[in-house]
Amino acid sequence: MRQDTPRERPFSQTLRRLKEAGLRPTRQRLALGKLLFDAGDRHVTAEQLHGEASEQGIKVSLATVYNTLNQFTANGLMREVVVAPGRSYFDTNVEDHHHFLYEDDGALQDIPQDQIALAALPDSPADMEVSRVDVIVRLRRAVDNQSQ
Amino acid sequence: MRQDTPRERPFSQTLRRLKEAGLRPTRQRLALGKLLFDAGDRHVTAEQLHGEASEQGIKVSLATVYNTLNQFTANGLMREVVVAPGRSYFDTNVEDHHHFLYEDDGALQDIPQDQIALAALPDSPADMEVSRVDVIVRLRRAVDNQSQ
DNA sequence: AGTTTGTTTGGAATTGTTCCAATTAATTGA
DNA sequence: TCAATTAATTGGAACAATTCCAAACAAACT
Numbered sequence: 092m093r094q095d096t097p098r099e100r101p102f103s104q105t106l107r108r109l110k111e112a113g114l115r116p117t118r119q120r121l122a123l124g125k126l127l128f129d130a131g132d133r134h135v136t137a138e139q140l141h142g143e144a145s146e147q148g149i150k151v152s153l154a155t156v157y158n159t160l161n162q163f164t165a166n167g168l169m170r171e172v173v174v175a176p177g178r179s180y181f182d183t184n185v186e187d188h189h190h191f192l193y194e195d196d197g198a199l200q201d202i203p204q205d206q207i208a209l210a211a212l213p214d215s216p217a218d219m220e221v222s223r224v225d226v227i228v229r230l231r232r233a234v235d236n237q238s239q
Numbered sequence: 240m241r242q243d244t245p246r247e248r249p250f251s252q253t254l255r256r257l258k259e260a261g262l263r264p265t266r267q268r269l270a271l272g273k274l275l276f277d278a279g280d281r282h283v284t285a286e287q288l289h290g291e292a293s294e295q296g297i298k299v300s301l302a303t304v305y306n307t308l309n310q311f312t313a314n315g316l317m318r319e320v321v322v323a324p325g326r327s328y329f330d331t332n333v334e335d336h337h338h339f340l341y342e343d344d345g346a347l348q349d350i351p352q353d354q355i356a357l358a359a360l361p362d363s364p365a366d367m368e369v370s371r372v373d374v375i376v377r378l379r380r381a382v383d384n385q386s387q
Numbered sequence: 388a389g390t391t392t393g394t395t396t397g398g399a400a401t402t403g404t405t406c407c408a409a410t411t412a413a414t415t416g417a
Numbered sequence: 418t419c420a421a422t423t424a425a426t427t428g429g430a431a432c433a434a435t436t437c438c439a440a441a442c443a444a445a446c447t
Contacts, residue, residue: 115413117425137404152427157404176319176327176435177403191361194370206361212376213339213354219378222342226374228360230367263444265394285435300396305435324404325434 104128112166122149123159127169132184134172134199140181172199174227189226202228252276260314270297271307275317275331282320282328282347320347322375337374350376 105124109116126143127133135143141156160181163169173179174192180199189207191200207226215221253272257264274291275281283291289304308329311317321327322340328347337355339348355374363369 115424117412119426154405154428155426158425161405171324173321173324176321176325179324179403191364193367200364202361206359208358209374210356210358211354213350215376215378216339216348218381219341220381221376222379223377224374225377226357226372228363228369229371229373230363231370233366233368263393265443267395302397302436303395306395309436327434 108168112168114162114166119151119155120159122151123156127183132201134180134182136180172225174199190228192227192229194229194231256316260316262310262314267299267303268307270299271304280332280349282330284328320373322347338376340375340377342377342379
């Protein structure tokens with residue numbers, strides 16, 4: 092049906108998204124967007140993303156990483172998933188979907204959409220509507236040799 | 240502001256729970272346990288509980304409130320629900336159940352168990368087992384009469 | 388009782404995040 | 418084009434929630 096994204100325009104995807112969101116395509120946003128959107132679905136913390144950028148020689152402050160992730164989230168380009176006090180991930184997958192959380196290392200993983208479903212949504216209280224449903228399936232290492 | 244004497248053993252419930260958990264029934268734990276367990280299902284933050292205790296003249300430090308909530312949680316007497324970065328509640332209801340989150344004021348409310356159900360649990364990855372499933376239904380004020 | 392063990396405490400430390408005012412970059416439009 | 422305008426970035430300070438710490442204290446055991 093359609094041509095795949097050409098190789099020679101590495102920023103085109105991010106550029107399109109920024110344009111849609113009405114955000115200026117700055118050097119930092121383009122670089123972060125590339126890290127985020129060119130690698131398929133990702134779950135990153137602000138610190139992680141900042142570290143990755145630094146590794147690649149992209150000079151961007153942590154404050155800007157936070158700003159950018161928050162703006163992307165506010166504009167529907169990403170979604171925030173809070174899994175523990177003081178640990179929240181930004182998810183590049185904004186489709187309706189849910190997550191596995193590996194409790195031992197805190198890693199997050201998408202649950203394929205066809206593998207989970209809510210049988211019944213409860214009645215919303217008066218004057219309220221559902222804005223989103225978050226499901227987190229917490230996983231632990233199967234019991235056997237618990238060394239800690 | 241008079242003292243009623245509704246029950247002759249106001250601490251018995253908390254005492255039993257502490258005993259079950261192998262925690263010493265100290266003055267602080269008894270007082271906090273009374274606030275938590277004698278009032279039905281509750282969702283409190285550490286700060287809230289500390290404030291309540293202070294109001295009632297119970298002298299307890301914030302560190303102890305955190306210690307106590309964490310110990311209660313570790314021992315299955317309570318459960319922690321994280322709803323936003325920097326906001327987590329401790330829930331006295333440890334049955335299998337889920338929550339409504341009112342996004343405007345951050346309040347949490349139990350969803351009656353028969354009103355929600357997962358149609359299918361996804362396959363757990365190898366060597367992993369489900370430790371818990373958290374469902375949070377986020378509610379916003381229905382668009383129409385936006386007062387405030 | 389005295390001793391041991393577990394708990395509480397205030398304050399400092401830590402972590403994750405936001406705020407701020409100054410600087411720098413992107414956009415507009417003559 | 419380039420000056421004027423507007424928005425974004427920055428480092429560091431501030432903040433909020435939580436944990437850590439070592440000393441003081443309380444409960445439990447013998």
